Amino acid sequence: MLRLPAFEFRPVRSVEDAAALLSEYGSDALPVAGGTDLYANMKLGLFTPRVVVGLRSIAELRRMHFDPAHGLRLGALCSLDSIARDPAVLLHYPALATAAAMVGTPEIRSMGTIGGNLCLETRCTYYNQSADWRKALGYCLKRDGDLCRVALHSPTCKAINASDTAPVMQAYDARISLVGPHGARVVAARDFFSNDGAHATVRQSDEILAEIALPPPPRGARSSYRKLRLRNAFDFPLLGVAVAVATNEAGACTQARVLLGAVGSAPIEVEGAGALLLGSHFAAATLADAAEEVFRAGKPLENANASLLYRKRMLRVLAQRALEDVAAPLR
Amino acid sequence: MSAAPSKMLATLNVNGRDVTLAFLPHATLLEVLREELRLTGTKHGCELGQCGACTVLVDGAPVLSCLTLAADTIDRPITSVEGIAVADALHPVQRAFLDLGAAQCGYCTPGFIVAAVHLLERTTSPSETEIREALAGHLCRCTGYTKIVEAVALAGQRMRATTHG
Numbered sequence: 001m002l003r004l005p006a007f008e009f010r011p012v013r014s015v016e017d018a019a020a021l022l023s024e025y026g027s028d029a030l031p032v033a034g035g036t037d038l039y040a041n042m043k044l045g046l047f048t049p050r051v052v053v054g055l056r057s058i059a060e061l062r063r064m065h066f067d068p069a070h071g072l073r074l075g076a077l078c079s080l081d082s083i084a085r086d087p088a089v090l091l092h093y094p095a096l097a098t099a100a101a102m103v104g105t106p107e108i109r110s111m112g113t114i115g116g117n118l119c120l121e122t123r124c125t126y127y128n129q130s131a132d133w134r135k136a137l138g139y140c141l142k143r144d145g146d147l148c149r150v151a152l153h154s155p156t157c158k159a160i161n162a163s164d165t166a167p168v169m170q171a172y173d174a175r176i177s178l179v180g181p182h183g184a185r186v187v188a189a190r191d192f193f194s195n196d197g198a199h200a201t202v203r204q205s206d207e208i209l210a211e212i213a214l215p216p217p218p219r220g221a222r223s224s225y226r227k228l229r230l231r232n233a234f235d236f237p238l239l240g241v242a243v244a245v246a247t248n249e250a251g252a253c254t255q256a257r258v259l260l261g262a263v264g265s266a267p268i269e270v271e272g273a274g275a276l277l278l279g280s281h282f283a284a285a286t287l288a289d290a291a292e293e294v295f296r297a298g299k300p301l302e303n304a305n306a307s308l309l310y311r312k313r314m315l316r317v318l319a320q321r322a323l324e325d326v327a328a329p330l331r
Numbered sequence: 332m333s334a335a336p337s338k339m340l341a342t343l344n345v346n347g348r349d350v351t352l353a354f355l356p357h358a359t360l361l362e363v364l365r366e367e368l369r370l371t372g373t374k375h376g377c378e379l380g381q382c383g384a385c386t387v388l389v390d391g392a393p394v395l396s397c398l399t400l401a402a403d404t405i406d407r408p409i410t411s412v413e414g415i416a417v418a419d420a421l422h423p424v425q426r427a428f429l430d431l432g433a434a435q436c437g438y439c440t441p442g443f444i445v446a447a448v449h450l451l452e453r454t455t456s457p458s459e460t461e462i463r464e465a466l467a468g469h470l471c472r473c474t475g476y477t478k479i480v481e482a483v484a485l486a487g488q489r490m491r492a493t494t495h496g
Contacts (some may be wrong), residue, residue: 002378006336009356009402039359039398040379052357054403081392105468106446108380110392111399233467234381 002043011054015061015179015208018053023181023206025051031208033077034112036104037120045131046121046143061115061210066092071216076115076209080165081106083114093172093214095223095242099164102227105234115209118166118176122159122197122265123236124303126150142198150303158301159197160262162236166193167261168225170269171244174214180207193266200265218255220247224325226318227261230305237262238306241294241318245277245326253277258290258319263300263311270297273319282327287320294319341405345370346414354401361385361396364411372412372441376470383469386442387411393449395468412441415448423486423493424448433482435473443469447483455487455494 012018022029028050032038041047055061061077066088074083083089084101103109103117126149127134127142139145141157148154169176170189177186192201203209223244229235240261246254256277260268273290280286295316302308338353345368354363361378364370364387376384378397385396388410396411415422424447427433434440443466450457450465457465462483471479 001375003362004357004359006355007357008336009400011403035398035400035403036380036395039400043379052400054400056403104380105383106465107383107386107393107395107468111394233463 004039004042005045005048007049008051009054010051011057013057013059015058015210018055018058018208019179019181019206021051021053022208027205029053029205031055033116034079034108036108036112037116041121041128044129045134046127055208068216072214074114074212074214076118076211077113079110080104080112080114080117081109084109092217092221093223095168095171095225095244096165096214099168099225099227099240099242102225102237103164114165114212117163118169118192118212119201119203119209120161120163120166122157122200123162124150124157124159124197125305126303127159150301157197157265158303159265160301160303161193161200161264161266162262163267164225164227164237164240164261167240167242167259167267168223169212169214170267171223171242171257171259172214173257174212176209177211177213178203178207179210180204184210186213190269195264195266197265218246220251220254221245222247222326222329224322226322226325228311228314228318238304238311239263239300239314239318241315241322242267243319243322243326251281253280253282258294258322260294260298260315262304263298263315265301268298270294272297277323282323287323287327290323291316291320339402341402343401343404344406344408346410347408356400356402358401359397360387360389360394360399360401360404360409363401364396364409370411370413374438374441376439376442381470382439383442383446384439386445386469388445388449391449391452393446410445412444415444422448423489424451424483427482427486427489428479431478431482431485433475433478435471435475439469439471439473443471443479447486450483451487451490455490457483457487459484 030049031053033055061075063075064078066072080100080103090097140149151158174189176192226241227237228239242259245256256274258270258273273293276290298315300311340353342351374384376382380395380398387396390407
């Protein structure tokens with residue numbers, strides 16, 4: 001039977017108390033919100049904290065508020081299910097609603113939080129295995145060992161960021177608030193994810209992800225998220241493509257961001273694809289060029305449960321579909 | 332290694348009753364339900380959140396009890412499959428599973444029942460797609476999904492008839 005390793009559970013009611021505890025125990029403590037990722041990883045022996053700080057009862061982090069002037073503010077403890085169903089999110093940030101609705105299963109979405117999904121541990125076909133499995137074959141760079149087992153000559157860990165909401169947050173240019181024992185700081189989503197499999201984000205061990213702020217939707221905003229997975233019922237992404245655009249009165253593209261999830265250790269922006277869309281009227285040929293650019297520039301790490309060639313080819317397909325999603329109502 | 336952790340004493344609200352008991356701070360709700368309270372209707376499946384066999388309701392929402400700390404459910408109403416029937420009367424979902432033979436080995440059944448009850452609390456006329464999506468986190472290794480989906484639809488039908496009849 002898989003049981004959790006022993007730890008002390010310390011539920012808190014405020015962000016300050018959480019940061020103080022995390023600071024006191026340093027690397028011996030980990031914060032937990034929904035627990036769907038952390039507890040599963042702990043059962044596999046990937047984390048063995050002495051203290052687990054329970055964030056669930058911090059009421060202020062459950063708030064969700066939208067207004068057209070300031071945009072959307074999401075407390076980190078908002079469940080993925082509540083985000084996927086929220087009328088303002090569905091209307092103004094549809095790619096976020098889609099991505100949240102595609103995480104895990106109904107149970108996982110009702111337990112799992114947006115903060116947790118953004119801090120999701122990077123995943124790897126080698127690392128996400130039982131302790132006995134990893135012990136038998138030898139440990140790896142990400143945990144207990146000194147070499148990467150999926151890319152033997154890599155000096156860094158090549159685990160994949162498999163968060164569905166991460167590329168979407170970057171496409172919307174979200175801002176992420178982190179609160180530590182010495183105060184708060186705000187980090188742009190594009191700077192929040194570190195492209196190093198061993199450390200999914202720049203969050204320090206004594207910091208709490210408190211809130212996510214999404215800017216108001218620009219004029220003519222359209223967005224989409226497309227996901228590739230082995231089982232549509234329930235799976236981490238093999239690929240994710242998030243597209244967010246804005247248009248002027250004439251219907252020309254004034255802003256475009258194309259982000260890839262589950263390709264690297266962080267979401268990857270394909271700036272060339274965004275540049276092709278700028279100024280365009282989303283003609284079929286433009287979309288095809290942009291999808292081709294995604295195919296050319298996207299370099300999936302060979303570290304997921306599908307072949308590299310398949311994922312590479314599907315990048316073009318997924319990008320084309322996401323681009324058509326945003327273009328269709330504009331044509 | 333530090334000394335063996337000691338149990339904590341706490342009150343959980345399980346199936347409408349407050350029970351005060353001792354459990355380890357790192358015990359999952361699944362372990363406490365089965366091993367301390369002897370409520371063995373909730374099943375151990377994968378224990379990693381991939382199969383849905385251990386699903387119970389906490390605060391009225393379906394959660395995976397294998398990935399929930401018992402210590403994190405204090406002051407929150409918990410409903411396990413044992414709390415789904417009202418007194419001796421089976422819930423319409425249970426009745427429909429029985430009538431249609433929607434269980435083969437039965438191991439996944441408690442999880443399916445709890446998830447289906449939660450779905451029908453929100454809508455008694457779900458489409459087949461809605462039923463399949465609500466049950467997406469539940470694996471039946473006997474692969475008897477068709478009967479299960481039919482049973483949930485039938486339970487919804489009967490609940491509508493009762494409400495409007």
